[in-house]
Amino acid sequence: MVSPGSLTVLSAPSGAGKSTLIKALLADPRAAGTVYAVSHTSRDPRPGEIDGVDYHFVSPEEFRAMIDRGEFLEWTETFGRYYGTSRPLIERQLASGQRVVMDVDVVGAKAIRAAFPEARLVFVVPPSYRALAERLAGRHTESAERAKERLSRAAMETAEREIYDFLIVNNDLAAAVDELAGIVVDGKGAPASGPPGFWEGFFK
Numbered sequence: 429m430v431s432p433g434s435l436t437v438l439s440a441p442s443g444a445g446k447s448t449l450i451k452a453l454l455a456d457p458r459a460a461g462t463v464y465a466v467s468h469t470s471r472d473p474r475p476g477e478i479d480g481v482d483y484h485f486v487s488p489e490e491f492r493a494m495i496d497r498g499e500f501l502e503w504t505e506t507f508g509r510y511y512g513t514s515r516p517l518i519e520r521q522l523a524s525g526q527r528v529v530m531d532v533d534v535v536g537a538k539a540i541r542a543a544f545p546e547a548r549l550v551f552v553v554p555p556s557y558r559a560l561a562e563r564l565a566g567r568h569t570e571s572a573e574r575a576k577e578r579l580s581r582a583a584m585e586t587a588e589r590e591i592y593d594f595l596i597v598n599n600d601l602a603a604a605v606d607e608l609a610g611i612v613v614d615g616k617g618a619p620a621s622g623p624p625g626f627w628e629g630f631f632k
């Protein structure tokens with residue numbers, strides 16, 4: 429498909445700050461004309477999340493019906509819940525020339541890369557695995573058991589980082605938003621290989 433808009437895909441271990449970053453970007457005048465591709469999910473909304481803004485919240489039955497109708501560009505089942513990208517939504521956004529930002533897991537990022545080879549793939553991490561655990565606990569949105577599940581998945585996700593073009597270390601939020609704006613608007617950012625020694629120190 430020929431698409432005049434640009435597509436930036438963000439993935440991150442759960443709790444790295446991806447939603448926070450995307451919200452800050454969309455409020456930033458430098459990123460005017462940037463839209464968020466709202467995914468569908470069968471998980472429950474967290475406090476403060478709005479249907480149609482953060483996700484389209486649907487029942488598992490509705491989600492499965494959408495799969496059967498071929499409405500997803502890609503979808504996955506993670507943490508016992510469905511998540512997916514609506515094909516008509518993303519095609520409409522791209523065709524209208526907008527800069528589109530998406531939030532998908534590593535499975536979704538691979539599927540998007542296959543469908544849109546020119547997509548910019550960004551991996552977001554906190555400064556360390558310890559910081560990730562602290563942020564996840566501090567968000568108070570998952571039970572201890574579900575938070576543990578998300579943390580163990582993080583190790584698998586970081587192992588897939590080579591498929592990404594860019595890395596953002598979300599330490600200082602304002603600096604991370606600057607980096608994201610640079611990638612979304614200009615297509616320029618720090619490579620996914622990270623600063624020297626970063627990955628060796630990440631899990632310490």
Ligand code: ADP
Nearest residue numbers: 442443444445446447448563567598599600601
């Ligand atoms: P994700 O969407 O990646 O799962 P969230 O955006 O929900 O993560 O962020 C997880 C938690 O970390 C939230 O409580 C958020 O306020 C906090 N957070 C996000 N960015 C930073 C940052 N740069 N420094 C400290 N805390 C942060």
Ligand code: 5GP
Nearest residue numbers: 442467503504511512513531532533535536
């Ligand atoms: P959360 O429940 O924290 O909002 O999201 C859990 C995981 O699902 C995150 O890794 C997030 O990137 C991923 N995710 C959200 N929407 C989609 C989607 O449409 N497709 C895929 N493949 N993953 C998604």
